[in-house]
Amino acid sequence: MTTPLRLLLFVAIAGCADPARTELVIDVFAENAVVERADAVRLRLVGEREGIVRIEFDETLRDPDWPVRHVVAGRGGEWLLVEAFALRGEAEVSPVRARVRLEEGRSLWLPLLLSEGCWARSCSPAESCEANACEPVPVPELTAAPPSRRPANVWDGGLDASVAFDAGRDAAADDGGRDAGNDGGLDGGLDGGFDGGVDAGRDAGVDGGRDAGVDAGRDAGTDGGVDSGPLCPGGCDDGVACTVDRCTFSGCSHTRDDSLCVAPQTCDAVMGCRDASCTESPCRLVAPQCGCPSGQGCYFEAGSRVCRPAGTSTEGQACASDRCAVGLTCHDVSTTASSVPMCLRYCSGDASCSGGPGSRCLVLDGASSLCTANCDVVTQTGCPGNASCAILEGAAGVRYTHCSGPVGTGGQDAACIDDSSCQRGLRCVNTGTAGAPDNRCLRWCRRSAPTSSCPGITSCTRLGAAPGLVFNGAEYGVCF
Template identity: 40%
Template structure:
């Protein structure tokens, strides 16, 4: 058996972190000569002629003779050499005059600036993919190319045995990229594994439970799929459970029996879905706009099972019909020509014991419809 699934919602993820730099080289332009260590001399040896008259006011020459112009340094006739350096307290700022003088030739640490004569570091380029477990960095461009961002997964940033994947830290999973059947794996916390067409993907987990109305690929809780259960022109969408076997299905009469149409005449490989457990007599277990019916597998063991279906008609006891969609909830289209007859759950009994009126009997089918130990039938007049 095959069911249709809804078209997918499209998801995108994106984004880009790193950098820092600048410089403030300080070059005074002055080379300070080393101190000249004193050299032992003969006491009578004359001092070397430096070309500069000492400025102390002792009144005694360096060679011991009298100094006729002591205390008059300005009259020495010697001009001190020009160092070529502006004194630091002159009020003149040293450093840069333009941003070009500060540029270190790197892109990722941002463009440096010249402010008040000093180089200021630029603002680093930002690379961020919004995935906590990746190491994000800016890659310097090669000649003539554009800078790029690199995002390297780092499993050490994930807890336990989880690995860093395209959506963040995820548990190791035997299915790629994720497992559809509960308990799911392969998707980060807060996300579920869903089908987008025939492709598996991780998406933000939906909240609609099994049997509930749904409206999109990821609107159901993880482990469920939103499918159209109507055979009519108007879609009636319901959350059903993914399964690998009957053990994955919940409730009496629910079997892992459906495959999914791929929209091109085939089926989606490796994907099956449970029927929805419900009660056709009590008319419970299905969403609004759907009714509980009894079905039989078309191949294999030909087992009977329960499921919700749409559309829901208006025919009640004795109304003519062509299929179950012509009958109201709680009624099946039985016999030839078709007649809407009330479901009952005790085939072979007469009266109210089987859910029929006192003047009716619960008639079983030629091939008994037994689900979870209960043989279902339909009510009809008792002769």
């Protein structure tokens, strides 16, 4: 006997007196080898109306009578994706799919065959196994639903020799009834009746999410999230905030929506919201940056400019565990093999460097120009804890401050090789002669008002000939 499964799709038509039924009669047949090897059959219907896709019916039948019948009633013009599988354990095999459209006032018939040749085929959700090969899901031309007796060219499910595909147990030809031999034939007519209520596959609320994707279950209301389903495993969220993500019969689609961006930004399907007026491609490094989506910054990586999620570390801070904020980059100021990363500002000239008087625009990483760190040699502010501030001299005698590290262990008057040998706030100075050098770690101090004190019996000694090391209107020396 057939297995009647009935579904009320989208709208309740209970009590309708119109004899012109809008319905789809689905019969799932199987070749002998599939019947013998399969543990169950699964039938799934996915409906689409006004761009919304949702699972309308999903049922697994163990030891079914063949053919498996399902009657769908609904409105004309609605599309359905019909999927049938044999199950071997939990694996779906012999996948067959068809996309059909209900026609107002007509009862149409969709026969599907689970074939042995498709047993080992693994087709994508947008394909059906046809003629032992995965093909795009077809849209077949449907005929009127069969009459009360099975047509001669339809498999009756019996074991008689005149039928090519058998699924039943009797030895006689199809008698069109429900005899004790269980020939699998149709009953006296198509009952097409409705079950007692609305099928549970239809959720009780509105999906409401921008993805408008396949709804995986029975929502109680607006979920606003990323749905998933058989056509879109894992959902359709592409991670781009300004695209509208949908699950359709052909899989996920992502449509740009400029209204989701803040003007003058427009939506890029890959980069997200971007300022189309940006004159540098793909983005501008120097502040004010442009060309990257909101929440991202332009960074120089591996020889090219890229947009990346912006960090929170500010200028002068360490950046070992966090990307720097917009307009800054994580730069290693180490003078040894050890890494001492800190956030420095991208620049195109000294005017771009707003950190303070010690900050100058220099090419520090061999490619992009960066502002040196504005720091204080006496108080050692402006550098990360494992770096020390120093006053340096560039081209044309221009002096600036910058950080370097890592700091050493040498205290006041300790022997040293270079600044990295000394503790923070000290520098390595030759206290001997050129012929007989005597390098010592000596503390920075300020000779000009406000002067800074030196420990013990030392005093703030001038560096070099008069006027000494003058920076930003003040003379600096070392405690010696």
